[in-house]
Amino acid sequence: MRLLIVSGKRGGMEAMLPMLRIMEEDPDITPHLCLVDQHLKVKFGLTASKVPFPVFAYIQTPRDGDSAWERNHNMGHITRMIGLELSEADPKYDAIVLYGDRGEVAAAALSAVTNGTPIVHLQAGDETGQADNTYRRMISTAASILFVSNEHGLYNLLNQGIEGGRKNIHVVGDQHIDCLMQSPDPAEIIDISEHDTQYSCVLIYHPETNDAKAEEDKADMIVKSASQVAQVIAVYPCSDPGHNGVIRSLEKYRGLDKYRLYGNIQSDTFHHLLKRVDFIIGNSSSGIIEAAYHHTPSVDVGYRQEKRVRPPSVFNAVWEPTDIGAQIVAALEYGKNKRRKWSKLYGDGNASEKIVNILKERFCNE
Numbered sequence: 001m002r003l004l005i006v007s008g009k010r011g012g013m014e015a016m017l018p019m020l021r022i023m024e025e026d027p028d029i030t031p032h033l034c035l036v037d038q039h040l041k042v043k044f045g046l047t048a049s050k051v052p053f054p055v056f057a058y059i060q061t062p063r064d065g066d067s068a069w070e071r072n073h074n075m076g077h078i079t080r081m082i083g084l085e086l087s088e089a090d091p092k093y094d095a096i097v098l099y100g101d102r103g104e105v106a107a108a109a110l111s112a113v114t115n116g117t118p119i120v121h122l123q124a125g126d127e128t129g130q131a132d133n134t135y136r137r138m139i140s141t142a143a144s145i146l147f148v149s150n151e152h153g154l155y156n157l158l159n160q161g162i163e164g165g166r167k168n169i170h171v172v173g174d175q176h177i178d179c180l181m182q183s184p185d186p187a188e189i190i191d192i193s194e195h196d197t198q199y200s201c202v203l204i205y206h207p208e209t210n211d212a213k214a215e216e217d218k219a220d221m222i223v224k225s226a227s228q229v230a231q232v233i234a235v236y237p238c239s240d241p242g243h244n245g246v247i248r249s250l251e252k253y254r255g256l257d258k259y260r261l262y263g264n265i266q267s268d269t270f271h272h273l274l275k276r277v278d279f280i281i282g283n284s285s286s287g288i289i290e291a292a293y294h295h296t297p298s299v300d301v302g303y304r305q306e307k308r309v310r311p312p313s314v315f316n317a318v319w320e321p322t323d324i325g326a327q328i329v330a331a332l333e334y335g336k337n338k339r340r341k342w343s344k345l346y347g348d349g350n351a352s353e354k355i356v357n358i359l360k361e362r363f364c365n366e
Helices: 010-024 068-088 103-115 130-142 151-160 175-181 212-227 243-252 267-274 321-335 351-363
Strands: 002-007 030-036 057-059 095-099 119-124 145-148 169-171 199-204 230-235 259-262 279-282 298-301 314-317
Touching: 002 010, 002 068, 002 103, 010 030, 010 095, 010 119, 010 175, 010 267, 010 351, 030 068, 057 068, 068 103, 095 103, 103 119, 103 130, 119 130, 130 151, 145 151, 145 351, 151 169, 169 351, 175 267, 175 351, 199 212, 199 267, 212 230, 212 243, 212 279, 212 321, 279 321, 298 321, 314 321
Parallel strands: 002 030, 002 095, 030 057, 095 119, 119 145, 145 169, 199 230, 199 279, 230 259, 279 298, 298 314
Antiparallel strands: none
16 A cells, blocks of 8 residues: 655644654555655744654745745645656555645645646544635545544534545544544653743644734734733644734744744644643644643634634633633633543544555555
8 A cells, every 4th residue: 555645733743743653663654754744944943853753755845935825836836746757656655644634735735636647645533713624624535534532523524525424434533633643652741840920821823814913913913911910821723824924923032031932833842831830722633632631721813723622621712802811710720620531532542553444445445
């Protein structure tokens, strides 16, 4: 079974690592990992250099700005290069494996459709907000095999009218939880004890719109609200249009007391940090999917994740400083109850093994 596996972003790549390790040890599977987009950008931490798995190919996108036009230009380049690989591969790939809801993943899906290559869609069926939702639905519509995190994802896809219906959709859990449960002791530990602030938090905010100035203002609002009550460990956003505005905001506070900024944090260090802070704030899916497994409450600001199913440890804030502050207080209060039973909606940590077994049954037995 020959698989082309495409990744453009640190989070999805780290979620796939347990699956890739299983594939690497299986003599019946040849996984070809292709890294694109954000992985090859210095400002996002050049994560391609830190992937602990053999990389078959890199696709460097030509534009570094954050306008919609530049993003479209980059996506077109990815479509062309993935299409070239799928067309010229000998022997042909049995499938292309795509994760989540990113634009670069949708670009790869377009190439696969044109070449007649079956698509395996990981983390299908989640409902979020804005462009992410549209990308995910596009990929799922084109996919031959769809893996979902929970029954909510199954329900969403059945309502979407996926071709083949239930027989092509498999409920396996979210691969981020596999990564979390298999996370080794971190090579680096981020110290949160060096300040006298009572509380600490992780801040990750991804742009909601193409308007860089508006995104700068939104990020400012989150940083100011969080820093009033906690020391802040902030991480750069993803490469979506508007990201330069978020980065401008985050960089403004670099060097201030009780504030640290990272272009990227490796998954083992991130999970070790997430279970020790008092809350996570912004709009990262990690605040909804992984945080509850670490017994860490989350403040989800804005609309990017508005439709994603969430545990009660996630507190939703609108774009008002007073509401963000109120939800931070509510999250801190929620986290104080150490005897609370935390909801775990995204599986038990064995999604990768299930995925590999289903793929082998489908492609190795044909």
